[in-house]
C-alpha cells in the first residue's frame with residue numbers, strides 16, 4: 001500500500017516523459033469568435049467582410065477583426081503592461097523571442113507555482129540555460145474551450161485559475177536566465193491575486209509573459225526552441241501571439257547542407273550497457289589496466305548474480321579498473337574456436353564474480 005502510494009506521488013510529480021521534440025508544436029489557440037474571453041476589454045471579434053466570386057471572375061475573401069490586447073486568447077504581455085519603464089511589444093529584442101524552451105509541469109490541480117517547483121526542475125534537469133522561455137504547464141489546456149472549466153470556479157463561485165506566486169516570480173528573476181514565461185492559464189497571476197505581483201515582478205525585470213498558451217501536447221523538460229511572435233504593435237502593452245515549440249536541431253543547415261542531430265534520454269544502467277569502473281569505485285580514473293583482462297561482459301542484467309546482494313563482482317572489478325558490460329547479446333557458437341575460447345575464459349578465476357553465461361573480453 002505504502003509503495004503504491006509512493007509510486008502514485010512519484011507519478012504525479014513526474015517530469016514530462018518526452019525526451020526529445022521531433023516535430024513543430026503549435027502552442028497557440030485559434031483566434032475565433034469562440035475564443036475564451038475575460039477582462040473588461042473587447043473580446044476577439046471577427047467579421048466576414050466579403051467572400052465570393054468577384055464580378056471579374058476570381059475568388060475574393062477578406063475579413064476584419066477587433067480584439068483587446070489582453071483577454072483569454074493566446075497573447076503576449078510586454079513588460080510595459082506593468083512597468084512604466086518596461087519594453088513595449090515592438091521593443092522586446094527579437095533575440096528574446098527565439099529562445100531555449102523549458103517546460104515545468106506541475107501536478108494537475110496545483111494552483112500556485114512555488115520556488116519549490118522551480119528548484120525541483122533544476123534538480124532534475126540542471127540549471128536553466130541562458131535565454132530561456134519557461135513554459136509552466138498547470139494542465140488547464142484540456143478544458144479549452146469550456147470557459148467555466150478553463151477559468152475554474154471555487155466553492156463560493158469565485159474564479160479559480162492557477163498562476164505564479166510572487167516568490168516564484170522573484171526566483172525566476174534571480175535566476176538571471178529566463179527571458180519570458182508562459183502559462184496555460186488565463187493569467188500569469190492566479191485568480192486569487194489582487195496585487196498581481198507576478199506581472200509586476202517579471203515586468204520590472206523586462207521578462208515578458210504569455211497567457212493562455214496551448215499546452216495539450218507533451219513537451220520535453222528542455223532541449224527545444226520556442227518561437228514567440230506577438231503582432232508587432234509599436235505601442236503595444238501586449239497583443240495576440242503565435243507561439244511554437246521547435247525541435248532543437250534538425251534542419252537544412254544555413255550553409256546549404258542537410259544537418260540532423262537528436263538526443264536521447266536513458267538511464268546509464270539499463271539495456272546493453274557499459275559499467276565504467278567509476279560506477280563502484282569513486283577513486284577511479286580511467287587508466288588501461290596492466291593485467292590481461294580489461295573488461296567483462298555478461299548476457300544477464302548484471303555482472304553480479306541476482307543472489308549477490310553485496311555486489312562484490314562489481315566492486316572487485318571496478319577496484320581493478322576492469323569495466324563491466326551487461327545484457328550483452330551473445331549468440332552461441334557450437335563449433336570452431338570462438339566457443340572454445342569462451343569456454344576457456346569461463347574457466348578463468350574471474351568466473352566466480354559473475355553469472356554463469358559470462359563472456360570475458362581480453363585486450364586483443
Ligand SMILES: [Zn+2]
Pocket residue numbers: 069070071075076077211238
Ligand atoms: Zn495580458
Ligand SMILES: [Zn+2]
Pocket residue numbers: 070077187188199209211
Ligand atoms: Zn497578463
